[in-house]
Amino acid sequence: MGVKRIYEEYQRPILGLISLIGLVAVWEFTVTYVIEFNPFFFTKPSHIATATKELLLGDRLWRDLAISSRAFLWGFTTAVIVGIPMGAVMGWRTRVEYTLDPFFTALYASPLVALAPLIILIFGVGLTGKAVLVFLLAVFPFIFNTYTGVKSTDQLLINVVRAFGGKERHLYVNVILPSTLPFIVAGARLAIGRGIVGVIVGEFYAASEGIGFAIAHFGDTYRLPEMFVGIIILSIIAVLLTEALRKFELIIAPYRAEMETR
Amino acid sequence: MTGVVNFYRERESHILGIGFIVLFLVVWEIIPLWVSLPRGVSLFFTTPSKIAAKFYQLMAAGTIQEHFYVSAWEFVVGLGLSIAVGLPFGLILGRSRTMDALLDPYVTALNATPRLVWLPLLIIWFGIGIWSKIMIVFLGAVFPLLINTYAGVKNVDRVLINMVRSFGAREWHVMKIVVLPYSVPYIVAGLRLAIGRAVLGVVVGEFFGATKGLGAMMAIAASAFQVDVVFVGVAIFMGISLIFTLTVKKIESNLTRWRPEQVKTF
Amino acid sequence: MVPYIRAQNVNLTFRPKNRDPVTALQGLSLEVGRGEFLSLVGPSGCGKSTFLNVLLGLLRPDQGEIHLDGKKISGPGYERAMVFQEFGLLPWRTVLANVELGMELKGVPASIRRERASELINLVGLTGFEHHYPHELSGGMKQRVGLARALATDPEVLLMDEPFAALDAQTRDLMQAELLQIWDRTKKTVIFVTHSIEEAAYLSDRVVVVTSRPGRAKKLIDIKLPRPRDYEMRLTPEFNDIKATIWNSLKDELISRGIGDGR
Ligand SMILES: Nc1ncnc2c1ncn2[C@@H]1O[C@H](COP(=O)(O)OP(=O)(O)O)[C@@H](O)[C@H]1O
Ligand SMILES: [Mg+2]
Numbered sequence: 139m140g141v142k143r144i145y146e147e148y149q150r151p152i153l154g155l156i157s158l159i160g161l162v163a164v165w166e167f168t169v170t171y172v173i174e175f176n177p178f179f180f181t182k183p184s185h186i187a188t189a190t191k192e193l194l195l196g197d198r199l200w201r202d203l204a205i206s207s208r209a210f211l212w213g214f215t216t217a218v219i220v221g222i223p224m225g226a227v228m229g230w231r232t233r234v235e236y237t238l239d240p241f242f243t244a245l246y247a248s249p250l251v252a253l254a255p256l257i258i259l260i261f262g263v264g265l266t267g268k269a270v271l272v273f274l275l276a277v278f279p280f281i282f283n284t285y286t287g288v289k290s291t292d293q294l295l296i297n298v299v300r301a302f303g304g305k306e307r308h309l310y311v312n313v314i315l316p317s318t319l320p321f322i323v324a325g326a327r328l329a330i331g332r333g334i335v336g337v338i339v340g341e342f343y344a345a346s347e348g349i350g351f352a353i354a355h356f357g358d359t360y361r362l363p364e365m366f367v368g369i370i371i372l373s374i375i376a377v378l379l380t381e382a383l384r385k386f387e388l389i390i391a392p393y394r395a396e397m398e399t400r
Numbered sequence: 401m402t403g404v405v406n407f408y409r410e411r412e413s414h415i416l417g418i419g420f421i422v423l424f425l426v427v428w429e430i431i432p433l434w435v436s437l438p439r440g441v442s443l444f445f446t447t448p449s450k451i452a453a454k455f456y457q458l459m460a461a462g463t464i465q466e467h468f469y470v471s472a473w474e475f476v477v478g479l480g481l482s483i484a485v486g487l488p489f490g491l492i493l494g495r496s497r498t499m500d501a502l503l504d505p506y507v508t509a510l511n512a513t514p515r516l517v518w519l520p521l522l523i524i525w526f527g528i529g530i531w532s533k534i535m536i537v538f539l540g541a542v543f544p545l546l547i548n549t550y551a552g553v554k555n556v557d558r559v560l561i562n563m564v565r566s567f568g569a570r571e572w573h574v575m576k577i578v579v580l581p582y583s584v585p586y587i588v589a590g591l592r593l594a595i596g597r598a599v600l601g602v603v604v605g606e607f608f609g610a611t612k613g614l615g616a617m618m619a620i621a622a623s624a625f626q627v628d629v630v631f632v633g634v635a636i637f638m639g640i641s642l643i644f645t646l647t648v649k650k651i652e653s654n655l656t657r658w659r660p661e662q663v664k665t666f
Numbered sequence: 667m668v669p670y671i672r673a674q675n676v677n678l679t680f681r682p683k684n685r686d687p688v689t690a691l692q693g694l695s696l697e698v699g700r701g702e703f704l705s706l707v708g709p710s711g712c713g714k715s716t717f718l719n720v721l722l723g724l725l726r727p728d729q730g731e732i733h734l735d736g737k738k739i740s741g742p743g744y745e746r747a748m749v750f751q752e753f754g755l756l757p758w759r760t761v762l763a764n765v766e767l768g769m770e771l772k773g774v775p776a777s778i779r780r781e782r783a784s785e786l787i788n789l790v791g792l793t794g795f796e797h798h799y800p801h802e803l804s805g806g807m808k809q810r811v812g813l814a815r816a817l818a819t820d821p822e823v824l825l826m827d828e829p830f831a832a833l834d835a836q837t838r839d840l841m842q843a844e845l846l847q848i849w850d851r852t853k854k855t856v857i858f859v860t861h862s863i864e865e866a867a868y869l870s871d872r873v874v875v876v877t878s879r880p881g882r883a884k885k886l887i888d889i890k891l892p893r894p895r896d897y898e899m900r901l902t903p904e905f906n907d908i909k910a911t912i913w914n915s916l917k918d919e920l921i922s923r924g925i926g927d928g929r
Contacts, residue, residue: 255622357520
């Protein structure tokens with residue numbers, strides 16, 4: 139009874155774990171005993187594990203991560219500082235909305251990474267170039283989600299607050315902010331993904347350091363286990379960040395669970 | 401006079417929106433006439449008219465067409481593959497709890513991480529030709545499709561499923577009569593995202609180690625400081641993405657004929 | 667005489683994941699005659715929908731069984747059809763295609779399907795709306811479609827789960843009158859779940875009061891009003907007496923559960 143009950147409660151994570159362990163085991167077994175592989179083209183879990191240990195103990199990887207994070211943080215923070223007010227103004231003032239919406243929509247719909255070569259050309263391969271790229275990719279989710287959030291604030295609620303003699307300040311604090319915040323957090327989740335794209339593209343394209351450079355470099359030198367380590371670490375960071383934001387979304391707006399879109 | 405005011409009032413949103421874009425282009429065009437740019441900047445500077453001229457020139461020489469075919473091919477094959485894989489998997493994961501639990505770690509991890517990090521590996525496996533690009537397009541586009549199909553399936557109205565079951569429908573009929581039609585708006589929304597990711601995959605895929613395709617054209621031009629060629633590429637990708645987005649939006653709004661409330665996807 | 671439908675000692679417990687089990691039905695026994703119009707009233711959450719779903723064959727009881735015309739119910743079948751509270755119309759299908767659905771699954775050829783669907787659309791008074799989509803219809807019209815769809819497979823038994831609960835009071839009165847007419851013409855056996863004592867009293871041959879959860883038949887009340895019934899009948903003292911009888915039996919169940927609590 140006990141075991142069965144536990145299984146039923148945690149069926150999802152248990153099955154997920156089983157499938158991960160299963161994959162690793164089958165992969166290791168197959169390439170060790172069944173099919174021989176060319177180490178330039180393929181690798182196996184035990185080699186990745188060794189590489190992980192080496193990289194984690196060395197300091198090169200940490201430096202790469204720090205360098206990428208700095209570019210990311212600069213670009214992302216600027217995107218927050220610029221994007222949220224911009225979106226709020228667009229949502230609050232119709233004329234501003236009319237003026238900027240088509241322009242921003244066109245930019246948001248187009249693959250702005252296409253600008254990467256130009257931006258690297260102008261701002262260089264260092265911190266600035268990458269940060270600008272991150273900013274450019276991450277700012278639009280903030281603009282559009284804040285804008286949507288402000289616009290979709292329930293007019294009825296606004297009227298209720300006004301009817302009870304609420305001041306503008308009350309409106310902002312009690313109605314508009316709470317109903318916009320979930321949208322902003324959802325925007326942040328999108329922006330994280332796009333921001334990482336910015337860093338990676340910048341570092342793939344032209345760089346001599348950073349996690350993206352490391353992955354590309356390991357690839358160029360056919361060091362597959364190390365490359366997998368880079369990819370896995372980046373995945374873990376990305377998953378942690380997005381899942382944390384998703385949890386946060388549920389906390390600040392449990393009633394908005396239906397906004398769930400990955 | 402009131403005629404002019406009314407004309408403006410009725411079209412205010414269009415006038416302001418288009419006006420801003422025109423203003424932006426005009427200012428961009430006349431900046432070099434106003435201020436003399438320092439040498440370092442003027443090297444990277446171009447104007448809309450120069451870009452247009454370059455576009456015309458490249459079209460006339462057939463350069464754009466040549467690159468465009470390669471990019472289009474990668475886009476079509478990659479997106480096709482992602483539809484062929486994403487839809488069935490979305491349906492299966494939506495209907496089977498066990499499959500969902502087993503595959504969830506991979507879907508979550510792969511979806512949270514930009515698929516571009518796999519590019520170096522794909523280049524090792526598939527070479528620098530078009531197949532590594534097709535695979536990166538596929539990887540980028542498959543998850544929005546899979547996840548949106550999944551969301552559609554998960555959101556299906558229980559009452560409708562019970563209703564068709566009460567007429568003796570089997571799982572296959574439930575899929576065909578309720579689940580699939582119900583998911584269509586979600587799938588189309590997923591398609592809109594997938595197209596964006598596919599274009600992204602084409603662009604970035606071609607930046608690295610390719611000689612053919614619009615992305616390659618831009619990367620090569622950038623290293624030769626041909627800024628106007630880079631902008632020609634940007635403009636083409638922008639135009640294509642806008643056309644796609646507007647088309648799919650149009651399809652989406654047609655679908656809502658039987659479904660007044662909008663499907664929410666970001 | 668063997669009753670047409672016979673439920674014996676039906677028990678059903680839901681065992682949702684990560685939550686405590688809920689016993690929805692316990693020891694529910696009930697007999698229904700052929701052609702009878704029977705209503706179930708009871709506090710919300712007492713298991714009425716669950717019982718209808720068992721009758722429909724979508725849920726299997728843990729214990730006890732239900733026989734229909736001497737045969738055990740073990741799954742959905744064309745001799746039974748349900749009219750759902752939330753209508754259950756496919757939003758992407760027109761009225762006509764929605765009515766055809768049951769026949770489609772039954773394998774009725776397309777031409778016959780179309781003809782019969784048109785007849786039924788006429789019967790429920792929706793002629794002219796064949797090519798409308800559900801969202802273009804009012805609540806009353808949607809439920810007419812639901813009724814037509816249920817009748818289309820020519821079932822012996824109509825199961826109706828609070829079919830008029832989502833309608834406004836006037837539409838509701840109208841639908842009740844029409845349902846009685848259709849019932850009179852088609853001679854179906856009807857099992858009708860409702861919250862409204864008035865509705866139950868007006869429509870039924872017999873009203874069953876169901877206990878608060880776990881649900882069980884508490885009291886059977888015969889409604890000996892003559893048929894055909896009309897609206898004026900609701901204003902008579904006899905009608906009020908019947909309502910009072912049902913109310914008195916139901917009251918205790920509502921109190922034991924706490925009025926207003928329930929899903
Ligand atoms: N699928 C289910 N899983 C768990 N509990 C259920 C399920 N369906 C119904 N219940 C519970 O069973 C009880 C009876 O439900 P129902 O038959 O719908 O009541 P009602 O008489 O209002 O129609 C309720 O407490 C309800 O919460
Ligand atoms: Mg119910």
